[in-house]
Amino acid sequence: MTATDLPGSALVVGCGLIGTSVALALTARGVDVHLRDAVPGVAEVASSIGAGSVEPVTDPDLVVVAVPPTVVPATVLSALQEFPHAVVTDVASVKRPVAAAVAGTPGAERFVGGHPMAGTERSGPTAGSALLFEGRPWAVVPLPESTPEAVALVTAVVSALEAVPTSFAPDEHDEAVALVSHVPHLVSVLTAGLLASAPRAHIDLAGPGLRDVTRIAGSATGMWLQILDSNSAAVTTLLQSLRGDLDRVLDALGAGGDVLTGRLSDVLDAGRAGTQRIPGKHGEVRTESASVFVPVEDRPGVLSQLMSDIGESGVNIEDFRIDHEYGRPVGLAQVEVAADRADHLTSSLTARGWSAYR
Amino acid sequence: MTATDLPGSALVVGCGLIGTSVALALTARGVDVHLRDAVPGVAEVASSIGAGSVEPVTDPDLVVVAVPPTVVPATVLSALQEFPHAVVTDVASVKRPVAAAVAGTPGAERFVGGHPMAGTERSGPTAGSALLFEGRPWAVVPLPESTPEAVALVTAVVSALEAVPTSFAPDEHDEAVALVSHVPHLVSVLTAGLLASAPRAHIDLAGPGLRDVTRIAGSATGMWLQILDSNSAAVTTLLQSLRGDLDRVLDALGAGGDVLTGRLSDVLDAGRAGTQRIPGKHGEVRTESASVFVPVEDRPGVLSQLMSDIGESGVNIEDFRIDHEYGRPVGLAQVEVAADRADHLTSSLTARGWSAYR
Incomplete structure (x- = not known):
C-alpha cells in the first residue's frame, strides 16, 4: 500500500x-x-x-x-x-x-x-x-x-x-471549534434560557429571528457536557471576550443618546462584518443575495409546485426557508437568490399566480 | 360606520x-x-x-x-x-x-x-x-x-x-420585544463580532449552527440604534439577567469536573425548555419532528424534482433548509417532517434515487 x-x-x-x-x-x-x-x-x-x-x-x-x-x-x-x-x-x-x-x-x-x-x-x-x-x-x-x-x-x-x-495543530483546532461551535451553542442556550420563565404572551410575538438564534439550543444536550469540560480553556477565553463586549453594550445602553449611538454603532458594524466572513456557498466569498417572499398554503404539493415554478424561471436558489405563520394554516417561503435575479423571480412567480413580493 | x-x-x-x-x-x-x-x-x-x-x-x-x-x-x-x-x-x-x-x-x-x-x-x-x-x-x-x-x-x-x-400594555409590549427581538439581535451581533478578528482557517470550520445564531446580525443595522435607545430599560434588564447566567457558566467552566457537569447541565436544560415554548407551526405546541437529509446537486431543477418527489411520498414538510456544502458544488437539504413520517420519507426518496438518510 x-x-x-x-x-x-x-x-x-x-x-x-x-x-x-x-x-x-x-x-x-x-x-x-x-x-x-x-x-x-x-x-x-x-x-x-x-x-x-x-x-x-x-x-x-x-x-x-x-x-x-x-x-x-x-x-x-x-x-x-x-x-x-x-x-x-x-x-x-x-x-x-x-x-x-x-x-x-x-x-x-x-x-x-x-x-x-x-x-x-x-x-x-x-x-x-x-x-x-x-x-x-x-x-x-x-x-x-x-x-x-x-x-x-x-x-x-x-x-x-x-x-x-x-x-x-491541537490548540488551534480547539480554539477554532470554541469559536464556531461551542460558544455559539452556549450563547444560543443562554438566550433560549431567558424564555423559560417568560410570560406566554411575550413569546407569542416571536418571529424567525428568535427561532434562528435559539435553534441549536433545542438539540439534544448529549455530549455537550463532556465537550465543554474538555475544552473549557478555549471556551472560557472567548466567553470572557464576549462578556467584555456585553459590558460595553450595557454601558452604552446606560449612557443613552450620542454615546449609545456611537458605541452600539461600532458593535453592530463589527457583528455585520463578522457574518460576512462565514463561508458562503461553495466556500466562496458571499455573493450579494436578496429575498423573495411567497405565502404558501400548508398542504402537500404546494411547495413542489412553487419549486417547479422557480425552476422554470431559470433562477437558481441560494437558500430556501419556510416560516410557518403564527395562528394560520399558511407559511411564508423565503427564497434567497442572487440580488440581480430577485426582480425577475418576483415577476415570474407573480405571472404564474403566486403572491410573490420582495 | x-x-x-x-x-x-x-x-x-x-x-x-x-x-x-x-x-x-x-x-x-x-x-x-x-x-x-x-x-x-x-x-x-x-x-x-x-x-x-x-x-x-x-x-x-x-x-x-x-x-x-x-x-x-x-x-x-x-x-x-x-x-x-x-x-x-x-x-x-x-x-x-x-x-x-x-x-x-x-x-x-x-x-x-x-x-x-x-x-x-x-x-x-x-x-x-x-x-x-x-x-x-x-x-x-x-x-x-x-x-x-x-x-x-x-x-x-x-x-x-x-x-x-x-x-x-405599553410596558409589557416593550419587555416582550426586548425578549423576542432586541436581546436576541444583540446576542447574535456579539457572537458574530467574535468572528471579525478570528483567523480565516478557524471560520472555515463553521457549520449550520453558527450560521443560524449569527444570521440576524448580518441584516441592515438600519433602525436598530433608535430601537435600542428607546427600549434601553427593558433591554438592559434582560441583558443583565443574561450576564448573570453567563457568569455562572464561566464559574462552572472554571470549576470543571462534577461542578461543571451539574451547573452546565441545568443551563443546557433551561435552554432546551426555552426553545420548546416558542410557538411552532400554526401557533400550536411544537410537534415532535425529525430531519431527513438529502444531498442535492446545485443546479436549477434539482430542488423542484426533490420537492415533487417529497410531495408524491405524501409526507408534509414542516420545515426545509439548504446547507451549501463547504468546498463543493452540492448542497445538503434538510427536510423536517413529523417524527413518525421520517422513515417513510427516507425510504420513499431512496426508492426514487435520492441518497436520503436520517
Whole structure:
C-alpha cells in the first residue's frame, strides 16, 4: 500500500453514529472493516446494517477510535499498543486532551487526530450513514511527531469519505471549534434560557429571528457536557471576550443618546462584518443575495409546485426557508437568490399566480 | 360606520416599507387612502404604485403614523390635534415613548398604539407589499384612556390586513420585544463580532449552527440604534439577567469536573425548555419532528424534482433548509417532517434515487 491509498483493513472502535458512518463509508469503498464496541451487541447491530465484520482483526492498517470523548485518550493509547503497525486516528470534537495524552508515548508517530464537522440529531449505529461526511469540513490534527505517511493515510481516508480535510495543530483546532461551535451553542442556550420563565404572551410575538438564534439550543444536550469540560480553556477565553463586549453594550445602553449611538454603532458594524466572513456557498466569498417572499398554503404539493415554478424561471436558489405563520394554516417561503435575479423571480412567480413580493 | 367596520378614509403619514404596505393593503380593501411624507417625492412614489392619493384629506377616520421611531411621539400628537375626529395609531417597534408622550393630552382617548411584527431586509416605498402582514403577530397597545371604539377600529384594521392582533400594555409590549427581538439581535451581533478578528482557517470550520445564531446580525443595522435607545430599560434588564447566567457558566467552566457537569447541565436544560415554548407551526405546541437529509446537486431543477418527489411520498414538510456544502458544488437539504413520517420519507426518496438518510 502507498501512503495515499486507502487502508486495506481498518478497525473501528466505537459503533455510535460517527463510528458506524465511517465504517459504512469505508466498507462501501472496499476496505476490510472490523467493528468493536464496549457495549455488548452494539457492534453486531452496526455489522447487521453492513458496516463491517465483528470478527477480531490482528493487524489492521488503520484504527478509527470513535468512542465517547472522555475515554478517547485511553482508547487511543491502548490501540497504539495493541496494533503496533496501525495508524490510529480518532474523531473527538476536542483535540488537546488526546494530543497531550499521546504525545511522547511509544507509537505516537502513528497517531493523527481527526474531527469531522458532521452529525445529526440522532445517535447510535442505526443512525449511521455512509453519506454523513459528504462536503463537510474534517479537521486533521497531527502531533509534532506524526509521520508524513500517517498524515497522508488519514487525509486520504477523509478525502475518500468526501469530506474536506483541513490541517490544524491541537490548540488551534480547539480554539477554532470554541469559536464556531461551542460558544455559539452556549450563547444560543443562554438566550433560549431567558424564555423559560417568560410570560406566554411575550413569546407569542416571536418571529424567525428568535427561532434562528435559539435553534441549536433545542438539540439534544448529549455530549455537550463532556465537550465543554474538555475544552473549557478555549471556551472560557472567548466567553470572557464576549462578556467584555456585553459590558460595553450595557454601558452604552446606560449612557443613552450620542454615546449609545456611537458605541452600539461600532458593535453592530463589527457583528455585520463578522457574518460576512462565514463561508458562503461553495466556500466562496458571499455573493450579494436578496429575498423573495411567497405565502404558501400548508398542504402537500404546494411547495413542489412553487419549486417547479422557480425552476422554470431559470433562477437558481441560494437558500430556501419556510416560516410557518403564527395562528394560520399558511407559511411564508423565503427564497434567497442572487440580488440581480430577485426582480425577475418576483415577476415570474407573480405571472404564474403566486403572491410573490420582495 | 360601526366600530368593527374598516375606516372609510385613512391618512398614512410616512411612506417607508411599513407605511406603504399598510396603505397598499387598505387601498386594496376599499379604504380611501391618502399619503403624506416629510421627504418631498416619497408619497408620490408610494402613490404611483397604487398605495393611495397624495391629495390632502381634511377629516380622515384613521391616521396611521409610520414615521421613524424618534419622531413618532411628536407626529402622533400633531395628528391628534390636526384631525379632531380621527383615531390615530402608529407602528413604532417600541411603545413606551409614544404612550408617555400622548397619555393625558387632549385627544389621547383616540390613540391606540400598534406594532406589526413584520419587515423585510428592504426599505422605502417600492419595497412595500399589501401581503407583508399576512399571518404576522401585530401588537395592539391602547392607553388606559383609549376608547373601546378606537381599540375596535385599530383591531379591525389589523385583522383586515390578515395579521394576528394581540393586546399589550405599553410596558409589557416593550419587555416582550426586548425578549423576542432586541436581546436576541444583540446576542447574535456579539457572537458574530467574535468572528471579525478570528483567523480565516478557524471560520472555515463553521457549520449550520453558527450560521443560524449569527444570521440576524448580518441584516441592515438600519433602525436598530433608535430601537435600542428607546427600549434601553427593558433591554438592559434582560441583558443583565443574561450576564448573570453567563457568569455562572464561566464559574462552572472554571470549576470543571462534577461542578461543571451539574451547573452546565441545568443551563443546557433551561435552554432546551426555552426553545420548546416558542410557538411552532400554526401557533400550536411544537410537534415532535425529525430531519431527513438529502444531498442535492446545485443546479436549477434539482430542488423542484426533490420537492415533487417529497410531495408524491405524501409526507408534509414542516420545515426545509439548504446547507451549501463547504468546498463543493452540492448542497445538503434538510427536510423536517413529523417524527413518525421520517422513515417513510427516507425510504420513499431512496426508492426514487435520492441518497436520503436520517
